[in-house]
Amino acid sequence: MKQLLVIFGSTSTGKTDLALKLAEKFNGELVACDSRQVYVGLDIGTGKAPSSKFKIQNSKFKKGNKFWEFNGVKIWMYDVTDPGKQYTVYDYVKDAERIIDEIFKRGKLPIIVGGTGLYLKALLEGLSNLAIPMDQKLRNSLETLSRDELQKKLQKISPQKWQQMNYSDRQNPRRLIRAVEIASTNFTSDGGPKGLLRGGFKTLKIGLTAPRQILYRRIDERVINRMNQGMLDEAERLRKTGMTFKRMRQLGLEYGVLADYLEGKIKNKNELIRVLQGKIHGFARRQITWFKKASLPAGREKNTFWFDITEKEFAGRVENLVAKWYD
RNA sequence: CCGGAGGUGGCAGAGUGGUUAAAUGCUCCAGACUGUAAAUCUGGCGGGGUAACCCUACGAAGGUUCGAUCCCUUCCCUCCGGA
Numbered sequence: 001m002k003q004l005l006v007i008f009g010s011t012s013t014g015k016t017d018l019a020l021k022l023a024e025k026f027n028g029e030l031v032a033c034d035s036r037q038v039y040v041g042l043d044i045g046t047g048k049a050p051s052s053k054f055k056i057q058n059s060k061f062k063k064g065n066k067f068w069e070f071n072g073v074k075i076w077m078y079d080v081t082d083p084g085k086q087y088t089v090y091d092y093v094k095d096a097e098r099i100i101d102e103i104f105k106r107g108k109l110p111i112i113v114g115g116t117g118l119y120l121k122a123l124l125e126g127l128s129n130l131a132i133p134m135d136q137k138l139r140n141s142l143e144t145l146s147r148d149e150l151q152k153k154l155q156k157i158s159p160q161k162w163q164q165m166n167y168s169d170r171q172n173p174r175r176l177i178r179a180v181e182i183a184s185t186n187f188t189s190d191g192g193p194k195g196l197l198r199g200g201f202k203t204l205k206i207g208l209t210a211p212r213q214i215l216y217r218r219i220d221e222r223v224i225n226r227m228n229q230g231m232l233d234e235a236e237r238l239r240k241t242g243m244t245f246k247r248m249r250q251l252g253l254e255y256g257v258l259a260d261y262l263e264g265k266i267k268n269k270n271e272l273i274r275v276l277q278g279k280i281h282g283f284a285r286r287q288i289t290w291f292k293k294a295s296l297p298a299g300r301e302k303n304t305f306w307f308d309i310t311e312k313e314f315a316g317r318v319e320n321l322v323a324k325w326y327d
Numbered sequence: 328c329c330g331g332a333g334g335u336g337g338c339a340g341a342g343u344g345g346u347u348a349a350a351u352g353c354u355c356c357a358g359a360c361u362g363u364a365a366a367u368c369u370g371g372c373g374g375g376g377u378a379a380c381c382c383u384a385c386g387a388a389g390g391u392u393c394g395a396u397c398c399c400u401u402c403c404c405u406c407c408g409g410a
Contacts (some may be wrong), residue, residue, distance in 0.1 A: 011365080036365055046365080088362045118364050127361040134362060168359045175360070182361095194372035278354055283365055289358065314383035 001040055001106055003326060004201045006124070008033070008114040008286040009208030010287035012218040013279060013309055016047075016075075018208070019113045023073040025319060026326055029103045033098055033114025033123065036251060038092065039083035041238060044231045045254035047222070048078055076103075083251070084243060089122045090130055110324065117290040124203070132187050134178075142177045150176040158183035173264065181236070204325045205304040205317060207291060214310055216282060220277045227273060235262060253279055 005028065007019050019030050032038075036046045048068065050160055061073045068075045076099045081087050096112075096119075103110040105253065112118040122130060142150065155162045161179050162170070169175045210218070235258035248259035257276045260266045266275060307314045307323060 034365085035363090086363060089364080090362045093362095118360080118362090118365065121333070122361075129361050132362075166359065166369090168369040170368090172360080174363070174367045178362070250363070254365080256365085275353080280365080281354085285356085286358095286364085288363090290360080 001200065001202045003320065004100070004203045005107060005109060005111045005326075006114070006120070006203060007111060007208065008117075008120055008205070008291065010215065010284040010291070011047075011115055012215060012222055013208035013210055014283065015113050015115065015208055017113050018315060020070055020073055021315065022319065022322055023109075023111055024071065026109050026127055027107075028073070028109035028111045029106075030073065030075040031099055031103070031110055031112045033079075033092075033096070033112050033116055033120050035087070035092070035119060037078050038080045038087050038095075039251075040079045040081065041083050041234070041241070042251070042255070044226050044229050044234045045258070047226075068107040069280060078090065083238065084247060088134075089119055089127065090133075092119045093122050093127075093130065115287060117287065132182055135181055135185065138181055138184065139177055140293060142180060143173075147171065147173050147176070150180065154180050169179055180242070202325075203303075204322065206321075207304045207306045209285045209288075209306060210309050216277075216281055219280045219284060223273055223277050223280065226231055227269070232258065232261075253283060 005026075006021065007015050007022075009015055016032075019028075022028060023030055035048065036042055037048055039046075039055070042048075043179060061080055062069050063079075064074070068078050077092075077096055080095055081091070100110045100112075109154060112120070112123070121127070124180075133196070142153075145153070150173055151162075151170060157180065165179065194282070235248070235255065238255070239262065245259040245263060249256040254276060257266065257272060257279060260275075261269075261272045266272050305318075307318060
């Protein structure tokens with residue numbers, strides 16, 4: 001039976017470092033599950049480079065065609081598209097499924113490394129509406145409407161959908177637009193991607209956590225490291241290649257904050273660092289909220305083995321667990 | 328020592344004699360999320376209580392007033408300029 005190892009957790013829990021170690025031991029290849037690492041040129045800000053500690057110990061690094069390689073371990077789903085283009089869950093599932101299939105053909109163990117909860121869920125379990133394509137023309141016109149108008153429109157064309165939405169989503173223009181889009185399509189679904197778990201894979205899921213304070217500290221340090229690694233230059237390079245500030249803000253976190261800095265909305269580097277640290281704390285919290293249901297038996301990431309990265313020998317215990325599971 | 332500005336909740340920063348536990352932003356906490364997900368959206372945020380409600384608060388101490396964070400006096404502290 002095909003086996004699949006999944007490692008997930010919030011930002012700064014050391015997913016990639018752990019996955020690289022496991023890949024060396026178990027003859028694996030990594031598949032990143034990250035909505036921003038898919039873009040070419042977003043390297044430092046998205047943390048594609050492994051931690052500096054790892055880099056010093058393992059200097060063998062190269063970039064291949066559509067993959068990066070550390071110490072002989074390939075990492076996929078980096079650099080799959082242009083940063084100016086919008087990439088979505090749908091694209092991700094399609095691309096990642098193909099990559100994973102190829103890894104199997106090579107007789108290797110795919111290790112999915114993810115911080116983007118929705119992508120991970122879609123890849124593993126599928127998403128029933130995923131196949132309904134987006135209608136850019138419709139979206140353009142809907143985007144000119146106010147939230148109020150969007151709500152009325154949806155209530156009119158699909159009262160059932162409106163009923164299903166919760167209060168928070170009803171205030172969310174982005175959700176309203178997609179709901180209208182789904183309601184007004186005449187697209188007949190072929191079902192779309194079904195999710196790997198339904199393909200009969202034997203999966204082991206490992207979730208990484210850390211106490212809040214320690215997580216924040218790791219985030220704060222990482223922001224400073226990234227500044228030292230030239231995150232600012234990276235942003236300027238993106239500007240020079242024609243990326244708009246608007247697009248940078250869409251990309252979020254480092255790129256959004258960096259856009260504010262380049263535009264002078266943030267006055268100095270210290271403020272830049274502070275703002276960024278705060279934003280990433282918030283991001284980590286959102287990830288934790290998403291993954292939290294995981295700890296419940298019927299939760300989103302059921303059958304997950306959770307590890308607190310501050311516990312002694314946690315990496316060794318993970319290794320033992322994988323060794324027992326992997327045939 | 329003299330002249331000027333100012334001291335507000337974790338921070339930044341409004342404000343005004345009563346409707347101010349005090350705008351707004353940030354941090355922080357909680358949550359939603361089936362095609363932008365590092366995005367987007369919702370709620371909370373002095374303390375206590377399920378609640379009605381109670382307590383402590385706008386540098387300190389007094390005073391004026393029915394009532395002061397807002398007016399007056401003194402003191403303490405900070406910043407700018409001049410000796």
